Amino acid sequence: MSSKSSIISQIKNLNMEEKPLPEIPDFEVAANLEEAFAQSLAGNKGQVVSKDELEALIAASDFKKIYSSSPLFDAYSNCELPAHPAEFADLDLAILEGQVASAENGAIWLDESNLGIRAIPFITSHLVILIRGEAIVGNMHEAYQKIGSAHSGFGAFIAGPSKTADIEQSLVVGAHGAMSLRVVIL
Amino acid sequence: MSHPANATAFLKDQSRAKWHDETLWIVRQKRDQTIHAIPEWEKLRDLASQIKEHTLSKLDFYLEELEKNASANGIKVHWAENAEEHNEIVGRILEEKNCKAIVKSKSILTEECHLNPYLESKGIEVVDTDLGERIIQFLKQPPSHIVMPAIHLKKRDISDIFHEKLHTEKGNEDPVYLTHAARLHLRSKFLEAKVAITGVNFAVAETGEFVVCTNEGNADMGVHLADTHIACMGIEKLIPRRKDLGVFLRLLARSATGQSITNYNSHFRSPAPGKELHLILVNNGRTKQLAREKFRNSLKCIRCGACMNTCPIYRRSGGFSYGSTVPGPIGSILSPGIDLKKYSTLPFASTLCGSCSDVCPVKINIHEQLYEWRQEITKAHGTSAKGLSMQLANGIFKSPLAYKLSGKMMRAALKNLPESIIYNPLNVWGKSRNLPETPAESFKDWYKKNRK
Numbered sequence A: 001m002s003s004k005s006s007i008i009s010q011i012k013n014l015n016m017e018e019k020p021l022p023e024i025p026d027f028e029v030a031a032n033l034e035e036a037f038a039q040s041l042a043g044n045k046g047q048v049v050s051k052d053e054l055e056a057l058i059a060a061s062d063f064k065k066i067y068s069s070s071p072l073f074d075a076y077s078n079c080e081l082p083a084h085p086a087e088f089a090d091l092d093l094a095i096l097e098g099q100v101a102s103a104e105n106g107a108i109w110l111d112e113s114n115l116g117i118r119a120i121p122f123i124t125s126h127l128v129i130l131i132r133g134e135a136i137v138g139n140m141h142e143a144y145q146k147i148g149s150a151h152s153g154f155g156a157f158i159a160g161p162s163k164t165a166d167i168e169q170s171l172v173v174g175a176h177g178a179m180s181l182r183v184v185i186l
Numbered sequence B: 001m002s003h004p005a006n007a008t009a010f011l012k013d014q015s016r017a018k019w020h021d022e023t024l025w026i027v028r029q030k031r032d033q034t035i036h037a038i039p040e041w042e043k044l045r046d047l048a049s050q051i052k053e054h055t056l057s058k059l060d061f062y063l064e065e066l067e068k069n070a071s072a073n074g075i076k077v078h079w080a081e082n083a084e085e086h087n088e089i090v091g092r093i094l095e096e097k098n099c100k101a102i103v104k105s106k107s108i109l110t111e112e113c114h115l116n117p118y119l120e121s122k123g124i125e126v127v128d129t130d131l132g133e134r135i136i137q138f139l140k141q142p143p144s145h146i147v148m149p150a151i152h153l154k155k156r157d158i159s160d161i162f163h164e165k166l167h168t169e170k171g172n173e174d175p176v177y178l179t180h181a182a183r184l185h186l187r188s189k190f191l192e193a194k195v196a197i198t199g200v201n202f203a204v205a206e207t208g209e210f211v212v213c214t215n216e217g218n219a220d221m222g223v224h225l226a227d228t229h230i231a232c233m234g235i236e237k238l239i240p241r242r243k244d245l246g247v248f249l250r251l252l253a254r255s256a257t258g259q260s261i262t263n264y265n266s267h268f269r270s271p272a273p274g275k276e277l278h279l280i281l282v283n284n285g286r287t288k289q290l291a292r293e294k295f296r297n298s299l300k301c302i303r304c305g306a307c308m309n310t311c312p313i314y315r316r317s318g319g320f321s322y323g324s325t326v327p328g329p330i331g332s333i334l335s336p337g338i339d340l341k342k343y344s345t346l347p348f349a350s351t352l353c354g355s356c357s358d359v360c361p362v363k364i365n366i367h368e369q370l371y372e373w374r375q376e377i378t379k380a381h382g383t384s385a386k387g388l389s390m391q392l393a394n395g396i397f398k399s400p401l402a403y404k405l406s407g408k409m410m411r412a413a414l415k416n417l418p419e420s421i422i423y424n425p426l427n428v429w430g431k432s433r434n435l436p437e438t439p440a441e442s443f444k445d446w447y448k449k450n451r452k
Helices: A003-012 A033-043 A051-060 A071-076 A140-147 B003-011 B014-035 B041-057 B059-072 B083-096 B108-112 B115-121 B131-138 B155-166 B175-192 B218-225 B244-256 B286-291 B296-300 B306-310 B312-317 B328-338 B355-359 B366-381 B385-398 B400-416 B443-450
Strands: A047-049 A066-068 A093-097 A100-102 A107-111 A126-131 A154-158 A180-185 B076-080 B101-104 B125-128 B195-198 B202-204 B209-214 B228-234 B264-268 B276-282
Touching: A003 B059, A003 B076, A003 B286, A033 A047, A033 A100, A033 A180, A047 A051, A051 A180, A066 A071, A071 A093, A071 A126, A100 A140, A107 A126, A107 A140, A140 B244, B003 B014, B003 B312, B014 B244, B014 B306, B014 B312, B041 B059, B041 B244, B041 B296, B059 B076, B059 B202, B059 B276, B076 B083, B083 B115, B083 B195, B083 B228, B083 B276, B101 B115, B101 B175, B101 B218, B108 B115, B108 B228, B115 B125, B125 B131, B131 B155, B131 B175, B155 B175, B175 B218, B195 B218, B202 B244, B209 B218, B209 B228, B209 B244, B218 B264, B286 B296, B286 B328, B296 B328, B306 B312, B306 B328, B306 B355, B328 B355, B328 B366, B355 B366, B385 B400
Parallel strands: A047 A180, A066 A093, A093 A126, A126 A180, B076 B276, B101 B125, B101 B195, B195 B228, B228 B276
Antiparallel strands: A100 A107, A107 A154, A154 B264, B202 B209, B209 B264
16 A cells, blocks of 8 residues: 555544634734835844835946846846846846735735746845835735635745844844845835 | 754753743744734634645545646646655656755755755765854754754854854854855855755645745745755645635734744746746655544644744753654654654653744644653553652642642651752652742641631
């Protein structure tokens, strides 16, 4: 007997009585979604910035390699998508578009259509995500409703920069992935 | 394997034990702060509990649904009856790929299956990429906590091992400095690895996808740079619908560390073009636990660790004292199901205060199951030394006269007898416990005097 049939038959033989699957109700959300989102993001060590602030920041930085998947920031983009993601190991800044953001926790949904290659938001030293104001929803339930089940091979809720507290509970930003996350609300 | 003996060893270093206790309590307090920001918290716990109970009650159906949909997405699904088979499946894939080095993000299941030693015996280098896991891997220790694997270590311990392994400055204990040293070291491993292994936080039957949650982004760094991704999950990690993730992602990080969500929540549904994605479904005793009606709902666990952070025993005895892959209250109800003899002391490593059940995001009645396991163990092993004193107490409580007399005797005895007699080795209960001040009179006497 294969392991699959063995596992399935062991469960079947228990003749368990089916328990009901609940429906998920609507819950109250923050009155000012943009404000709540900015606050949540700050709690995750991310930061909401204006388009002008971001441009000033790029101008003042010494970022050598910048990739933007957004036409809005085309002018800054100075590299193409590589054949292998490892070639982006020295990427200083990635500017990507997010689809949906949740105000209760600062999480932003991106999928393959936003990424080009899956590794970008993780391998880049610094990450910027652009999100339209009307794409900010109250909570995770609304976010999943908005995303639906449309097929994407990969998608992620990104809520901040890479961080860890594994050394005596001291919070350190920039563990393996992006060392910063800035979000521009359009 | 005896919890009391191991706990005694942990408590030898009093100052470290105190620090461990306080550190975990801070994590518990952070959890309290974030959940109070959500008015519907209790409703979410109810929903999560019901969703998990429903899934478990139709687990065969949902597993087949998951396999069907994941296969249609191009994921290669494997089934493993036990740890050995799981390890062999991983080993076979690595052999096929002619792969001699892998990166792995945190997976308690692979700990449970002892995957690392298995692969190392085949000459494969395994690099755990979660910072806490890398630290304990350097020290050749298992994780002492399922969410914070290196919670038992001080900065100095980590600075010392990094100096030895990564040649960091001797005596530099700055967490930022040490984390960045690990970042550089692990980056080279990420860029070289051809195969990456991850655990699974949730698998969704409806869409045939699975979700991996991290704060460090190490799971993503591994899998997106590698050509092959192997994900390993226990069969209980399943939920029916994508929208159910909304409930669980709101609960998981808040319960675990007091964050509103983990910073990276990655949904894997199909392999990237030209790459391979494997999903291994592991039983390893889970169907046995499912068959035990009293303990069935321990399988609702989403491995958040909240019960450990709040547990007065875990905080004061450390994760290693349990001697099981999953320590703490949840470990104490899961492990006896795996090996009743080996883990017979774990259900007694509890005050039955119920704090674990209070914080559990999926409402597992942990303290009741601890009590139930005690009954099972007593049936199997007979009474313990503690049991004898309990029988004596039972006799005293049965007779009002005996109770009255013994109360009088004890009040006199406790005042006058030397400590050495009260805390003798025969009195297991007296270990590490002080008696309260004895009252001058019993409530009964006071009531007689003061009754108007």
